[in-house]
Amino acid sequence: MIKKIVYNICRMCPAQCPVQVEVENEESRFVMGNLYASGINGALCPRGAGAISMIRDDERPQFPMIRKGNRGEGKWTKASWKEALDYFAEKIESVRSKHGAKSILWSDGDRSLNELHKAFMSGLGSPNYCNENSAGLSNVSNASFSLFGFDSNHFVYDFLNSKHVVLQARNMFGAIEIKDVNDLLDGLEEGGHLTVIDVRSNITAGKADKFLMIKPGTDYALNLAVIHVILEEKLYNSAKAAVFINDLEKLQNFVRPYTPAFAEAETGIKADDIIALAKTLAKAAPAVIWYPGQMAAKYKDSFYVCRTAFIINALLGSIGAKGGVAIAATPEDAGGKGLKKLTNLVLKIKENRADGLGWMYPHFEDKGGLLHLAFKAIQTQNPYPIKAYIACGSDPLSSYPDPEAIKKTFENLDFLVSMPYCWSDIAWHSDLILPLSPYLESDDILKQVNGLHPCFFIARKCSKSKFDTLPSWQIISEMAKRLNIVPLMFNSIEKIWAYQLQETGVKIEDFDKTGFVGLSKKLIYLKKENIKFNTPSGKIEIISEKMEKQNIPSLLNYAPKGKQSEGQFRLTIGRCSVHTPAFTRNNDLLHEQMPENKLWLNSTVAEKLNISNDEIVLIKNKDRSGKIKVFLTEFIHPEAVFMVHGFGSGIPPESRTKEIGVADNILMPGGLDIWDVSGGGLALQEHFVSISKIT
Template structure:
């Protein structure tokens, strides 16, 4: 509407658009500057070239980048040398998402859904006012606990979304984790007191990956670290039903039955204990519950494990012995989403077993082992300038049912359940395509249709935006300033996302501007009387630097945290590594680290279905970008992988179209026949199958794995169990 008004104001009587009187002499001058002449002239001229540092948004890693602009236009982007995640390299997603600012597929103004389901532009003022009125209505009728926000954390988003929701009196703040790394981080937390750890690649002799593939994303630095370890002769073992793209660095591929990594790991633990290959000193001094664990693990012999996971017992014994020989300069890598981030009923427990094996190897904190490092801590800022928000009185929806979910993330699927039972009536999504990726899309749509208000903040019309009442357009990554990003590890850093180009579409807003607008409209604007720059500067002052300093350099190394090799302080309730957990017992599960089977066992004629990332995409977010979508299409990356022996048995040839079916859905897709997959398993990339007609390049290309997955949550954790499904496949003859 604003656009129309602006146009109409130009000169309605003459129906012209360009302002100004037009220089008569210039119009009449013989000859003009043609495009060819202009391009030739520009090739010789020195354009106004500038460089600016910022952070990528191609995935959640937020690698440092350096953008070069020419006459205000983005010209090149490259990885920042000093940033610990990029180390001078930007991945394909980083280059692809840099184009977003100029993309024809982005949202440029707020949109409101009409009764017929279509969307029409609405002004910011009207959108804020209507959303504010609806929020007040929900607050009056159901209280603040009926409001929730789901966000995939970004530097500003994680701060503003929580502050906004808490200011309204709601504790219902969730991340994407239930469809990412919730089980893994919650499991590691229960065992070690930290939610994650890293492998000391420069010194490692042996590392075992459980499903995770650095070669398929995410951080350039991870690939460089692994490549360095491989060059130095480290043994790199990939445990995965699929020979993934980390294979180039691997010494071993251990194809395994999906969802049974826990059995392999327990088999290794059994060998370490039974053959007295474990680190007695570590176990005795730094752990609790080892006797109970040892008694339980005695059952999990390599022979037993082979029966469950289909990895030969001899292989399991050999891996255990090799790890023991390399210890403590070895580790089971912590993984991320992959095989036990949120995939199975046993994902939380698998993470605990990973930690247990590392404990038996005595590798926690050791050179070449598993390192728990610290993160910078932002100090208190002036409460007069940045008023404290009262802590919500009601508990977060879902926490009682899923007590093992990491407190920092919660399970966003509690929102889905809450919409269904009426507990949650107003939902905000920031930088999150929950509908398409967090659980079965049909279930999300059904649930959100019951809410009184759904608002999505995004740069494009995602499937979640389509299920919303209002869609608020954020400006793209290289156009916006965000709060500082603090980076932990052996060294501490702080980096900053700053605008390196002007906003292409003036009607888009940055995260902070949108949340401040929402807060004011919802009657809690008093908690946001500051700019993002003021808050950033205040936060940075607490760690000994300033906004100017970080803006100038892009990244600043903070005070040395004093990392030293050696057994870390385990911040568990017992202050030790926990083979047993009282919290797990309280949640009604076996407190001792042990075995949990996967939920769904494929019957004869059925397949396991596994998913995974590809290096050029971040879930569903990047699919519609011209360059990245073109790569997917050029290389037919949407194809379903099938083992050659299975394909031969079913009469399926490479490139054939098949119909994939589960209890929930059916869909057609081309097949990639390969020797790089364990028979009985199908692999489907997790990015594809967009249904949003707004995402014209992505819509209808490939299948969305979540369509095939029943809605069921991992007990006590609340993860989406993204691979608990059995499927059938048949060749499409027509």
């Protein structure tokens, strides 16, 4: 075996775990987790294992394509890269001269490794760069921003050293980010305690010391009651808390009515269990983590669920603590220098954003944008028209609610470009497809990961390209050449790496041995005195001036959820280990693992409806419906149904995606308008469906 090891960063899901690849004759033979990265030690999840089958698959766009017929009709002309990029530049130039640069929108599917894309948009002159956070992490991010003055990326959850972890609406062992999962399992082996709160007993609940099934939509009531118990029973160090937290008294007065008994009536979780949870947490403090939610916490008041989760951590002293919600150390904290930002190559655009972020909504952090509001701008041409849209590794037709409404919105676009790795709904619907090389076939920019052990990671090409696709850095360079964005005209990835590394003292050879460069010898826990909160008072602020100015309450009264109408179920969604929503639905190895999504339905409820396991039922919300197999279980709350996100019928070139269950987002009519103005997140779990037998 003459094989060499090449280091890369997995892009099969947004977690971006570091990998190493056994390469023979410029072909990837085996991909595994990076052996040297802490918490990884060779491990890689099944989605990551599907990377090789993705590059071997013919069923992905193999060359640039220009649309011939109507949008979505599937008629294409094959183009060379020169033709495709010339066409791109010509169309973008025409939109820019007619409507101004700001009428161009970009969305990324990934949350990092996208600096060049941001720089490109600035170089073009548009402020309208978005990721898909408003269907994902916006509420968490902005909850952090409102309390601490910085977003949740500044935190790192120290699962390894935690004595008690609470996962609320977070199926961590189902979604799988390798380091977090292994750190938590290691922590549990060392005697750590795990509490899982969810509407269903998911895979993570299967590892929990305590599982609390909660009535869907009532998490906020639970969190308020936990704060009530902590404050009333003085389960926290009040002297220390007063040093770091402002307005504690207001918080105490506010939570007074939210007793455990009140929460029991709302959530269905016994008051005694709530008190016990608060007490066991207090005992383990400050090495505790109340995870502030992710994928599944998508209710109208989820921003406040996230805020109260952070507040519980703050009260218990976990913010910045070992085993708690630690602060992610930067290269500077390690005495070094960070990677030079590629966005510094171009001027920052001062123009108002189309989604209102920063001026209409000054209380949000301004990194990921609010893509659903950018769509609104396309539709209403307000505050100004958006006429061109570039979706890069992003597929809002799968990840955002109500794809039919989005497609209608797109009718106002003069130009819709997709840059996909594999087929996607938006690629099929676009005017121009610029196919990206999958990560195994491409180099990428260096990645800085802040954390207890700040590092730089490298992503090197492993396989030669099977088709006529290009890596994103090269596409950007080519676009820059045609649109005269001089600083981004890179001729090689080495030049980009050299730019990024120029202030760090790190050389590119330093990555050869392990695929990354660690910047500190030991773990860095910032001392509490050295943590700087970016709030006006420099403390954690329970009452946020920015929010209050916008007439958004810092402390929101809980609105009781009441009884759900008979025959209606709350549609809840989530992740699974073997698929990245929509992205892997046609991957042959992952499709084999899970060809369709099934609908979790409470077995007692099903008995009343005379529905049996594996029966195909009709699921319906207003005028939208689909057919899906049911999975009957007693381990889901009777008021909820659950399905894995990102399935549905796929598009014609994907042969493996026929009859594969239902896409949750088609069951969310009007869903683009159901969002939370306090946190920016779409409330994807405020939709109710009926289930009936197919006769």
